[in-house]
Amino acid sequence: MSALVDLVLGIVTSIGGFVEVGSISTAAQAGSEFGFQLLWAIAAATVMLAMLVEMSGRLAAVSKRSLAAAVRERFGIHFQIVPLTAELLIDVLLLAAEIGGAAIAVKLLTGVGFQWWILPIGVAIWLVLWLSGFAVIEYGLGLLGLVTLAFVASAWQLKPAVSALGASLIPSLPTHHHTRYAFLAVSILGATVSPYLLNFYSSGSIEEKLNESELWVNRTTAYTGMCFGGVVSMGVLVTSAMVLQPRHIIVDSYDQAALMFVPVFGRWAIMLFAAALGIGCFGAAVELTLNAGYTFAQVFGWSWGANKPRRDAARFTSAFTLVLLAALAVGLIGFDPLRLTMLSVALTVVIMPAVVLPFLVLMNDEKYVKKHTSGAIGNAFLALLTILGGLLALVVIPLEILGG
Amino acid sequence: MDLIRDVLDKEVVDRNGREMGRVDRLVLFVREGAPPRVAAIELGPAVLACRLRPLFGRWAAALEHAFGVDEGRPVRISFGEVLDITDHVKVDLAFGETAAATIEQRLRRWVGSIPRSS
Numbered sequence: 234m235s236a237l238v239d240l241v242l243g244i245v246t247s248i249g250g251f252v253e254v255g256s257i258s259t260a261a262q263a264g265s266e267f268g269f270q271l272l273w274a275i276a277a278a279t280v281m282l283a284m285l286v287e288m289s290g291r292l293a294a295v296s297k298r299s300l301a302a303a304v305r306e307r308f309g310i311h312f313q314i315v316p317l318t319a320e321l322l323i324d325v326l327l328l329a330a331e332i333g334g335a336a337i338a339v340k341l342l343t344g345v346g347f348q349w350w351i352l353p354i355g356v357a358i359w360l361v362l363w364l365s366g367f368a369v370i371e372y373g374l375g376l377l378g379l380v381t382l383a384f385v386a387s388a389w390q391l392k393p394a395v396s397a398l399g400a401s402l403i404p405s406l407p408t409h410h411h412t413r414y415a416f417l418a419v420s421i422l423g424a425t426v427s428p429y430l431l432n433f434y435s436s437g438s439i440e441e442k443l444n445e446s447e448l449w450v451n452r453t454t455a456y457t458g459m460c461f462g463g464v465v466s467m468g469v470l471v472t473s474a475m476v477l478q479p480r481h482i483i484v485d486s487y488d489q490a491a492l493m494f495v496p497v498f499g500r501w502a503i504m505l506f507a508a509a510l511g512i513g514c515f516g517a518a519v520e521l522t523l524n525a526g527y528t529f530a531q532v533f534g535w536s537w538g539a540n541k542p543r544r545d546a547a548r549f550t551s552a553f554t555l556v557l558l559a560a561l562a563v564g565l566i567g568f569d570p571l572r573l574t575m576l577s578v579a580l581t582v583v584i585m586p587a588v589v590l591p592f593l594v595l596m597n598d599e600k601y602v603k604k605h606t607s608g609a610i611g612n613a614f615l616a617l618l619t620i621l622g623g624l625l626a627l628v629v630i631p632l633e634i635l636g637g
Numbered sequence: 638m639d640l641i642r643d644v645l646d647k648e649v650v651d652r653n654g655r656e657m658g659r660v661d662r663l664v665l666f667v668r669e670g671a672p673p674r675v676a677a678i679e680l681g682p683a684v685l686a687c688r689l690r691p692l693f694g695r696w697a698a699a700l701e702h703a704f705g706v707d708e709g710r711p712v713r714i715s716f717g718e719v720l721d722i723t724d725h726v727k728v729d730l731a732f733g734e735t736a737a738a739t740i741e742q743r744l745r746r747w748v749g750s751i752p753r754s755s
């Protein structure tokens with residue numbers, strides 16, 4: 234019964250926690266500029282994320298090690314230091330972007346400039362982390378995040394042609410702006426397959442004491458939760474494509490993206506968009522901050538855990554507090570949150586091969602995953618993703634300059 | 638035993654299972670005409686940084702000195718104190734009685750002064 238409750242909660246919170254600043258901005262831009270044509274990119278990125286998340290959970294359940302701890306132990310600090318440093322820097326940028334996204338949501342509700350909300354939101358994030366255990370953070374924010382289902386409801390109400398949606402799941406070339414199209418496709422991948430999610434998921438599995446006999450819970454949660462989460466992202470793209478593209482509205486700010494709800498939700502549109510954006514970004518910001526603490530503690534072998542009294546894990550607590558302060562400093566400088574988001578998702582793609590490659594080794598090492606090693610499909614997927622990630626890492630910066 | 642695979646970078650726990658850090662460096666005792674023996678394991682940011690670049694190690698040591706947490710660090714634990722090597726390296730010490738706990742204890746004073754920290 235407990236496993237079933239965990240399963241249902243896991244799936245529901247995965248859906249609620251899927252959409253955040255990166256997925257909203259990339260999907261909204263893709264829809265407004267290319268209609269349904271980039272739906273395949275969301276579908277492909279979601280399947281990739283689901284497979285990687287399942288592997289992270291399996292690794293944690295069997296080896297009792299998080300991803301960051303296993304990489305340090307198996308590959309050593311010389312391998313880990315560069316991707317780790319890059320990942321932490323990207324986490325700070327992404328965290329600043331998430332805080333910016335939440336601040337813009339409050340601005341949409343109050344009319345007061347978003348810069349004024351950055352510090353209060355930072356304090357709120359820290360208070361949630363200070364006062365809550367893992368279950369409250371994971372399930373509480375995930376359940377609140379179900380407000381993002383408004384994107385699916387909106388897409389449903391707009392009645393898109395099913396044949397057009399189906400056809401968009403097969404990659405095709407656009408008739409215009411090829412570089413921009415390629416940049417958005419790569420950005421959708423970067424926004425969806427966030428490295429922090431993988432370590433956060435494996436750390437969460439340890440916090441929840443997932444064990445080898447519950448691998449089916451992990452598998453079902455990962456695939457079902459992530460795939461339904463991907464449907465929410467698709468809801469953003471479809472709504473944007475059906476509302477913004479016919480009106481030639483290009484999303485270059487979140488204020489414009491908010492207009493996508495107007496035809497379906499009328500006078501509630503801005504409030505609902507603000508709630509979806511704000512809760513999605515706030516939840517992701519809390520997870521990013523917590524994950525920064527996890528990563529430092531696991532790499533250096535400190536005591537860690539959201540369920541531990543904060544004074545019993547003082548270095549872990551200090552680490553996530555410092556990362557939050559660094560992100561607030563970036564946010565307060567006054568960068569445009571949308572530009573910051575697009576920069577951080579592009580940089581995520583640059584480090585993707587270094588994030589995926591360790592999986593290929595760890596998931597085949599019986600010392601870590603015992604008899605639960607990856608099969609031929611899992612290995613072929615990881616090899617393909619490593620090669621694809623390597624190629625995308627080479628082209629993403631030129632694409633960012635030319636099409637970003 | 639493969640020292641690199643089975644010991645280096647592994648988590649170190651004290652006799653009560655409390656996390657102390659990771660094996661950041663191994664100290665070998667080189668003997669003439671005989672294979673080297675592991676003399677000790679070392680823990681701490683300065684030795685870890687030194688493994689990356691000696692210059693980084695000096696910077697980390699200077700930082701520890703500047704913050705007044707350098708006494709007894711880096712922590713060197715004789716290999717004779719190692720009780721077991723499984724998923725962790727378990728040592729016959731108490732975390733709080735070693736210099737490995739210096740930074741944790743210092744931060745704990747600040748963190749503990751904030752309401753609802755325990």
